Amino acid sequence: MQIVHLGLGNFFRAHQAWYTSVAPDAADWPIAAFTGRSPAAARQLAAQHGRYTLLVRGPERDEAQIIGAVRAAYAANDHQAWRDHLAAPRTALVTLTVTEAAYLRAPGGGLDEAKAAADVAAWLRGDPAQTVPGRLMAGLAERRLFGGGPIAIVPCDNLPDNGAATARVLLDFTSLAEPALVPWIRDNVSFVTTMVDRITPRTTPEDVRTAAALTGFDDAAPVVTEPFTEWVLGGVFPAGRPAWEAGGARFVSDVTAHEQRKLLLLNGGHSLLAYAGSARGHTTVAEAVADRECRAWLEQWWDEAARYVPLPPAEIAAYRAALLTRFGNARIRHTLAQIAADGSQKIPIRVVPVVRGELRAGRVPAGAIRILAAWIDHLRGIGAPLDDAGAGPFVARANDVREVLGLLGLGGDALVSAVEKSVEPR
Numbered sequence: 001m002q003i004v005h006l007g008l009g010n011f012f013r014a015h016q017a018w019y020t021s022v023a024p025d026a027a028d029w030p031i032a033a034f035t036g037r038s039p040a041a042a043r044q045l046a047a048q049h050g051r052y053t054l055l056v057r058g059p060e061r062d063e064a065q066i067i068g069a070v071r072a073a074y075a076a077n078d079h080q081a082w083r084d085h086l087a088a089p090r091t092a093l094v095t096l097t098v099t100e101a102a103y104l105r106a107p108g109g110g111l112d113e114a115k116a117a118a119d120v121a122a123w124l125r126g127d128p129a130q131t132v133p134g135r136l137m138a139g140l141a142e143r144r145l146f147g148g149g150p151i152a153i154v155p156c157d158n159l160p161d162n163g164a165a166t167a168r169v170l171l172d173f174t175s176l177a178e179p180a181l182v183p184w185i186r187d188n189v190s191f192v193t194t195m196v197d198r199i200t201p202r203t204t205p206e207d208v209r210t211a212a213a214l215t216g217f218d219d220a221a222p223v224v225t226e227p228f229t230e231w232v233l234g235g236v237f238p239a240g241r242p243a244w245e246a247g248g249a250r251f252v253s254d255v256t257a258h259e260q261r262k263l264l265l266l267n268g269g270h271s272l273l274a275y276a277g278s279a280r281g282h283t284t285v286a287e288a289v290a291d292r293e294c295r296a297w298l299e300q301w302w303d304e305a306a307r308y309v310p311l312p313p314a315e316i317a318a319y320r321a322a323l324l325t326r327f328g329n330a331r332i333r334h335t336l337a338q339i340a341a342d343g344s345q346k347i348p349i350r351v352v353p354v355v356r357g358e359l360r361a362g363r364v365p366a367g368a369i370r371i372l373a374a375w376i377d378h379l380r381g382i383g384a385p386l387d388d389a390g391a392g393p394f395v396a397r398a399n400d401v402r403e404v405l406g407l408l409g410l411g412g413d414a415l416v417s418a419v420e421k422s423v424e425p426r
């Protein structure tokens with residue numbers, strides 16, 4: 001059997017490829033990985049026969065592992081290889097790590113048709129589809145044509161209910177571009193929902209030197225990650241899967257509680273530090289969490305967000321304590337700028353649901369308001385640099401708090417006034 005992966009970035013190599021590498025049946029599950037956009041990662045990995053170093057960075061030392069799970073690496077524009085791999089009956093599942101923005105979701109959750117329009121038009125002209133929903137559709141069209149059979153799609157991006165979210169954008173895209181394929185997708189494609197967790201920063205030139213010194217292998221593309229890792233999956237694998245349980249993956253009937261715990265507490269906490277911490281001059285998560293004020297803001301946010309995590313209080317308390325240790329690992333250089341990117345995709349899923357819930361309960365949540373205000377400051381040029389292709393409408397209205405909140409589907413005088421008081425004076 002075989003796994004196909006789309007989005008050959010660092011996280012995939014620290015997480016899904018690592019789980020596959022430690023599975024007892026790893027030899028039966030080679031991975032063919034495709035870059036999402038630039039060909040650089042494919043070139044680097046192909047030159048190393050897919051092998052790379054995983055530096056597991058604890059608070060005191062690094063442990064180097066050579067991972068050999070990736071057997072073939074392709075550039076995003078190798079459309080023929082993509083279609084061939086998706087069509088092959090031996091391909092049992094497709095994993096994705098392509099960032100939140102790549103799903104082309106509209107605020108309501110379906111496909112943003114304006115963002116997809118050029119790709120739909122390209123497909124109708126007979127050109128290769130370039131977006132993630134378009135590429136999935138193109139590969140599945142080939143699979144149907146050649147009788148490849150049922151398959152699982154396993155998104156591993158930080159989106160709530162990522163399986164259903166992927167199904168929705170894919171089916172919306174297919175309805176526009178290739179409607180005859182829709183029933184086949186409904187009957188043959190299983191969408192697995194996952195909660196994924198392993199803090200994996202960008203690789204620095206120093207990491208490259210460290211990896212070579214530890215292993216003697218002159219690796220152009222090592223990956224640094226933390227010791228902690230978690231993977232919770234819910235859904236059906238009609239053509240099988242590796243025994244990922246060996247690495248600690250859990251298969252459950254409902255991922256929601258795990259997903260809310262991670263998305264609100266970890267990712268929401270990260271977004272708070274990315275905007276409010278960078279505005280205080282910090283560069284990394286570890287620096288920000290060592291700042292007493294940022295740490296107090298984090299606890300305040302967690303107190304509010306915890307109300308929306310359907311788990312026992314003791315479990316939430318243990319998770320919070322573990323997060324402080326993980327965030328405090330100063331040897332992991334996780335930059336606030338990396339986390340701050342694409343806030344227009346992240347704020348609506350990491351923070352807005354808590355604000356809505358609190359307003360419904362008659363509370364004006366100070367911790368969540370701080371994140372909204374710090375993000376608006378970021379849109380106005382404060383703190384980490386703005387790197388967000390979807391920020392245009394928010395930047396255009398950034399001087400007017402009420403309008404920015406309106407774009408997030410939020411409003412009400414009490415909220416607007418609280419956020420106005422919390423943004424930096426101008």
Ligand SMILES: NC(=O)c1ccc[n+]([C@@H]2O[C@H](COP(=O)([O-])OP(=O)(O)OC[C@H]3O[C@@H](n4cnc5c(N)ncnc54)[C@H](O)[C@@H]3O)[C@@H](O)[C@H]2O)c1
Nearest residue numbers: 007008009010011036037097098099102157158198199200
């Ligand atoms: N890094 C982490 O700690 C971490 C942890 C959990 C989940 N994730 C998820 O993994 C994603 C990737 O993180 P990473 O650290 O590997 O980042 P990365 O920058 O190393 O890799 C990103 C990958 O996504 C692809 N991509 C980006 N935009 C795309 C687009 N519009 N269309 C198609 N492909 C696109 C890139 O080509 C690249 O292959 C995150 O956005 C997040 O959803 C990351």
Ligand SMILES: O=P(O)(O)OC[C@@H](O)[C@@H](O)[C@H](O)[C@H](O)CO
Nearest residue numbers: 158196197198199200267270339
């Ligand atoms: O990867 P992103 O861009 O979705 O979000 C940035 C971080 O919050 C995220 O990468 C976390 O480090 C990760 O989700 C931990 O598992």
